[in-house]
Amino acid sequence: MEQQKFRKKVMRIYYALSVFFGLLLLLSAGLVYISVNPSVLIPSPKTNSNAYVDIDPNRIENGIHLATGFKDDDGLQVVISQCTPCHSAKLVTQNRATKEGWISIIRWMQDTQKLWDLGANEDIVVSYLAKNYAPENTGRRAILTDIEWYELEN
Amino acid sequence: MERRKFIKNTLLGTSATCLGLDIVFSSNLPDNYIPIAFQETDPFALFNKDKDMQILNDKPWNIEAQAHLLNDNITPNKYMFIRNNGLIPEILDARQWKLTIDGESVKNATSFNIQELKSKFKQYTYQLTLECGGNGRSEFNPPAKGNQWTVGAVSSAEWTGVRLKDVLNDVGIKSNAVYVGYHAIDLHLSQDPEKEVISRGIPMKKAMQDETLIAFKMNGKDIPRAHGFPLRLVAGGYPASASGKWINRLSVRNKVHDGPKMESPSYRVPCDPVAPGTQVKDEDMCIIESMPVKSLITFPKSGAIIKKGNTLKINGHAWAGELEVIKMEYSIDFGVTWQSCKLEKPANRFAWQHFQADVNFPKTGYYEVWARATDTNGRSQPMLVPGWNPKGYLNNACHRIAIKVS
Known part of the structure; x- marks a missing residue:
């Protein structure tokens, strides 16, 4: 009886320790990952991260x-x-x-x-x-182009 | 699959557009790499620049303002152009920094750390206009090679430092001194650490001016990294390349300094005027000293539509290299008539001056407001692009904005 009780206690401590070390392992793995990839903590704009993965350099x-x-x-x-x-x-x-x-x-x-x-x-x-990329003859002064028109309140 | 590709390219395109960049980075992206590092290569964040600044080049970094961004009386960092010939040095420990004064015409070569400079010499603050010699290059015809600056390679910030002349007098200068050349620690694009990127300088007459500073502050703070932290030379009114960044040595020379970019044809123009497109011999090119008279309309932004009968208030800045601007005018009829602007005195020598005017338009339609400054020697800005030169320097043609009256 005593022995069984003791056995149970040992098992409980064993489980508790396993969980503790398991969590510790996970935590340290996480910390290592973050220290290697600090960028995961930086909120990135909401995009499909796959979007950048395979850009075709020949596109x-x-x-x-x-x-x-x-x-x-x-x-x-x-x-x-x-x-x-x-x-x-x-x-x-x-x-x-x-x-x-x-x-x-x-x-x-x-x-x-x-x-x-x-x-x-x-x-x-x-x-x-x-x-x-050949030169164009722009004369002595080109006209203004690409004007972005906007209403000016005054 | 097609849709996915479309999304990818759209997203990349969008981020690139937001950054104002061509998608040059993508060529460097290894397979399966998610470029969150995009944020680190965002020049606007990297250099604390406004997102409307225009990126001409990302290796080396060359970034310019637009006219309407330069409306502040004192240019803040976010609107200050960046011009580099090489790679910007990594952040440095300013406490370890030493500035050596040497050269054939120095009596006692001496080194100072920044603390010694600050404690030994009186500090001065001046507002100094720095304009790239190639500002306006994009308008030359035939085109000149290099960064195609439009109007925004100019700034007028407050610089704090010690007078170069105080330091030179302290170390002792021989009577045969001709030029002060700077040396700095930026890295050449070829990545050869032995190859100096740019080592220009100023003649003794400029070195001995009160306003020529060995500066350690810009607008009251440490100089930003892209602008020369921890020490730079500031020689207002000269091409900005004379104001060396990240300097660790000043050599007092017994001849015109001969560092990289002092040689012909860099920062030189034909000694005698030439026809557009002429090949000019090296020995016929002369070093640019004072920049020419120039002005910018910084308000409103080009493209304003106003109601008929309303008065348009315009304002901007004018500067004249080593001289002062004595007259400022505007025209709404392509130079047929000119009206005068209200013009302020400079905060100090070599600071740009502010102008303003109330402009009335006789009828509806398309107008351009042209601005023209005149310096103390009676020289004005041309309405056409001035004398062609092989490297495309010194374009001080009148600035203009488009206005519609409806």
């Missing part, structure tokens, strides 16, 4: 390569590989130049900014840029 929409903003044309992948390791594609797409102009920009980067020799890729890059 083209309306003739624009979404990942870089470059126009889709022959040589796009070469341009991405040669023109975006050091600086943003935005530095390219906001500029306009003739073939000679683009070549001189490449020479300047090679002379002063540690750009490598593009080899056979240079022709591809220059043709792509000269075709897709």
Whole structure:
């Protein structure tokens, strides 16, 4: 009888300890996870988290390569590989130049900014840029465009 | 499947639009990665900038204001343009920071920590206008390469620091001193730690001006990281590239400083005027010193529709590099007639000046309000884009806003 009682007590302590250590284990696992991924604590906007998971880096929409903003044309992948390791594609797409102009920009980067020799890729890059980012004649002063009209109360 | 893709792209597109970014980041996203880190690369949060600031470039960071964002008399950080040639240094421990004054024309090369600078020299606060030499570049034809700034690469904040001349006099300057060049710790885009990004400077006449500061505060607080924490040079009225950020060394040179971006054609214009598109030899380019006279209408935002018979109140700022603006005018008929604006004196030398005017329109229709400042030498802003130069500097053409009277 005494022995059974003792046995029961031991079992109870055993269960209690198991639950305690189990919870401890869960808690520490949780803490480790949070310390590795602190971002889980930051409330993210209500979106389907899957939405970002498999963005296609080759996705083209309306003739624009979404990942870089470059126009889709022959040589796009070469341009991405040669023109975006050091600086943003935005530095390219906001500029306009003739073939000679683009070549001189490449020479300047090679002379002063540690750009490598593009080899056979240079022709591809220059043709792509000269075709897709050619200068337009804007005259001595362009007219105002893209005006967002709004009522001004006064 | 198609729908899912649509949602994905829409969401990504939306977040990118909110950030004002092209979706450049997505190319760096590894498979199965959920970019909550998007928040960390949000430049508006990263640099405490207003979300209407315009991102020209995200590597390196180059961000400009729009005219209507610059309406404050003293530009707050959130509307201050960011111009970088390299990568912004990581947050630094300012207590460890040392500024060394050396060079051929220094008598005793000396290092100061920031505490020593603050305690040894008297501190001054000035409102100083800093404008990027390439502000307005986007209007040049044929186009000039580089960041295509429109009108927003200008600011006028209050800077607190010690006078450069006090520090130079303390360490002793030889009579053959010509230039002070700065050195800083930003990292070159090539990631080569040995390669200096930009090391420009100022001639001695500018270095010895009262308002030329070694600054440690902007608008009463530590200088924000993107603007040079913990120390920067501030030389108001010169191209802002002369005001080096994150500086740890100032070299007093016995010749014009020869660091990166001092060389031709950087921050230089043809010594003699050239026809648009001309190739100019390096030796025929001259270093820009004072910026030209210029002004911005900061209220209202372009595109206002007002009722016939109502008076439109306009206001803005005008500045003239190292000079002062003595006259401010506006035109609603493309320069046929000009009316004068009320113009305030600057808070101090090299601070921009505020102007305002009450504008009346004779009948309904489309108008543009053009603003024109004139400096103490009698030079005014041109209505056309001024003299073409290979690098697209110094566009001080009149600013204009569109107005409809209905």
